[in-house]
Amino acid sequence: xxxxxxxxxxxxxxxxxxxxxxxxxxxxxxxxxxxxxxxxxxxxxxxxxxxxxxxxxxxxxxxxxxxxxxxxxxxxxxxxxxxxxxxxxxxxxxxxxxxxxxxxxxxxxxxxxxxxxxxxxxxxxxxxxxxxxxxxxxxxxxxxxxxxxxxxxxxxxxxxxxxxxxxxxxxxxxxxxxxxxxxxxxxxxxxxxxxxxxxxxxxxxxxxxxxxxxxxxxxxxxxxxxxxxxxxxxxxxxxxxxxxxxxxxxxxxxxxxxxxxxxxxxxxxxxxxxxxxxxxxxxxxxxxxxxxxxxxxxxxxxxxxxxxxxxxxxxxxxxxxxxxxxxxxxxxxxxxxxxxxxxxxxxxxxxxxxxx
Numbered sequence: 465x466x467x468x469x470x471x472x473x474x475x476x477x478x479x480x481x482x483x484x485x486x487x488x489x490x491x492x493x494x495x496x497x498x499x500x501x502x503x504x505x506x507x508x509x510x511x512x513x514x515x516x517x518x519x520x521x522x523x524x525x526x527x528x529x530x531x532x533x534x535x536x537x538x539x540x541x542x543x544x545x546x547x548x549x550x551x552x553x554x555x556x557x558x559x560x561x562x563x564x565x566x567x568x569x570x571x572x573x574x575x576x577x578x579x580x581x582x583x584x585x586x587x588x589x590x591x592x593x594x595x596x597x598x599x600x601x602x603x604x605x606x607x608x609x610x611x612x613x614x615x616x617x618x619x620x621x622x623x624x625x626x627x628x629x630x631x632x633x634x635x636x637x638x639x640x641x642x643x644x645x646x647x648x649x650x651x652x653x654x655x656x657x658x659x660x661x662x663x664x665x666x667x668x669x670x671x672x673x674x675x676x677x678x679x680x681x682x683x684x685x686x687x688x689x690x691x692x693x694x695x696x697x698x699x700x701x702x703x704x705x706x707x708x709x710x711x712x713x714x715x716x717x718x719x720x721x722x723x724x725x726x727x728x729x730x731x732x733x734x735x736x737x738x739x740x741x742x743x744x745x746x747x748x749x750x751x752x753x754x755x756x757x758x759x760x761x762x763x764x765x766x767x768x769x770x771x772x773x774x775x776x777x778x779x780x781x782x783x784x785x786x787x788x789x790x791x792x793x794x795x796x797x798x799x800x801x802x803x804x805x806x807x808x809x810x811x812x813x814x815x816x817x818x819x820x
Contacts, residue, residue, distance in 0.1 A: 465503055467550040468816055470494065472506040472525050473532065474556050475517040479682045481656045482736055483574060487555040488519065489636060493809035494553075495521030499817055505550075509535040540592060551816045553608075557596035562603045570815045571600040571626075572608040575733025575755070576617040577660060584660035584731065586685055598622045606815045610734035613754035629815060632759075633734050634805030635743040638716025644707075651677045651779060652722035652746075654715070654737035655729075658684035662728035662751060667693045667704060668772035669728070675783060677726075680707040680718055722746045724782045724789070727756060730769055735759050739803055742796030747789045749778045761802075763795035 474480055474487045491506065498504050505523035508514050509532040517525045529545060530538055538545050539560055546552070548564040554571045563569035578585060578593035585593070600607060601624030608631050609615045615628050651670065655661050657679065667690060670677050679690055694704040710718065719725070725741035727750040735756045741748050748764035750756040757766060765782065767774040782789050 465501055466816075467503045467505060468494070468813070469550045469552050470504070470506045470522070471508075471552070471554045471556075471558060472517040472519070473508050473535070473558055475519075476508060476511065476514070476532075479656055479684055481682075481684065482734075483556050485636070485736060486572070486574070486633060489634060489805045490555060490809060490812065491519040491522050493634065493805035494812065495519065497806060497809045497813060499813055502813075502817070536592075540595065553812055553816070554600075557593055557600060559596065559600060559604070561599065563605060568605040568816050569600075569603070570606040570608055570629075570812065571597075571604045572610075573597050573600070573614065573618060573733075574610060575614055575731060576621060577731045577733075579621045580617065581660055581731040584658065584686070589685070594621075598624075600624075601626050608812060608815070611755045611758045613758050614733045617754075627815075629811060631808050631811040632803050633736050633739065634803050634808050635800055636712065636716075636736075636740055636805075638712050638719070640713060641717040641720065642711060642713035644710075644714050644717045644721075646678075646718065646721050647676055649675050649723045649783070650721070651675055651724055651726055651783075652680065652718060652741075653677065653726050653728070654680045654719070654740075655727075656681050656684035657688045657690065659686040659688060660730045662730050662769070663688060663690055664693055665770055665772045665775060666726050666728045667699065668697050669726075669776035669779060670694075670699055670703060671697055672776065673779065673783070675723060676702070677704045678707055678718065678722075679704065680710055680715060682709045716744075719744045719746060724749060724779060726775070726779065727751065727764075728767075728769075728775055729753055729756065732756055738764065739800055743800035745793040745797055747782045747792035748796060749775065749782060751775075761799045763799040764792065 506525040508525045510527045542561045546560045551567045552569045582590045601622040604626045751769045765778045
């Protein structure tokens with residue numbers, strides 16, 4: 465019986481970020497769509513506690529023979545360290561050097577940031593991502609990318625025989641709301657706090673607004689200090705609030721209560737918070753990053769990257785014009801209905817079953 469093994473290592477990362485959510489949601493959807501005669505399991509690096517990588521309906525995770533850093537290095541330098549006999553899907557570029565004999569390997573490439581915005585990553589991260597993605601293009605059976613924008617950009621940086629499949633993300637089902645202490649009205653941004661997310665631009669854009677800014681996400685690379693940036697921008701004490709990492713239920717509550725979601729990123733491959741906000745009927749203001757424009761599909765307000773004045777004007781338009789906010793909410797719900805994790809999972813299965 466053929467088996468698809470998914471590398472679930474990102475679920476155990478100190479800062480799982482958007483790729484962690486992608487891995488969890490895709491695994492759940494793959495478990496709900498297993499084709500006849502196939503089985504599904506997952507693997508992680510060797511470590512003591514793997515409970516956070518368990519997903520209902522997915523066997524495992526099994527432990528590979530090296531701890532996380534060792535596994536990253538081994539695969540980067542071409543050591544297979546794979547039991548063989550199974551098809552493999554890597555939800556990030558962390559993937560074995562090639563498919564097991566007689567099986568298939570697919571690798572998700574989320575964005576082209578290592579080439580387009582290397583300054584927003586560590587130098588080591590840039591080198592690692594470039595090498596692993598280039599090798600996947602040369603040796604994997606398929607690359608999975610979240611948008612046509614990424615497919616187009618990636619073609620300018622890597623070449624190889626791997627087929628490229630555009631597979632959009634889905635909308636998370638957050639379930640019953642969890643209690644979170646929230647103001648009546650607020651601007652929300654969701655994502656890891658790192659330079660490419662444009663949080664510095666957003667904080668400047670908040671000048672002159674009465675509403676507070678809530679930031680949902682863990683600190684990432686780059687030493688971004690939103691509270692210091694808020695002081696430098698002249699915002700009032702407490703106008704910027706850090707929520708940190710939230711559970712799915714808490715994030716659902718925070719999303720539903722937002723007056724507007726701001727996505728001012730300098731670079732993205734998809735922009736899952738944009739889709740999740742739209743699905744909950746929250747108006748969205750986003751930068752003109754091609755992937756965000758593609759995902760929003762005209763259902764949000766687009767502003768130039770890095771332009772805090774334009775971003776502030778767009779936020780004021782949504783916050784101060786109820787009719788405009790209602791129009792955007794309706795358009796966003798319609799746009800979000802075109803995406804689902806089930807369709808994403810079926811597309812990944814099709815890569816390995818040959819039914820696409």
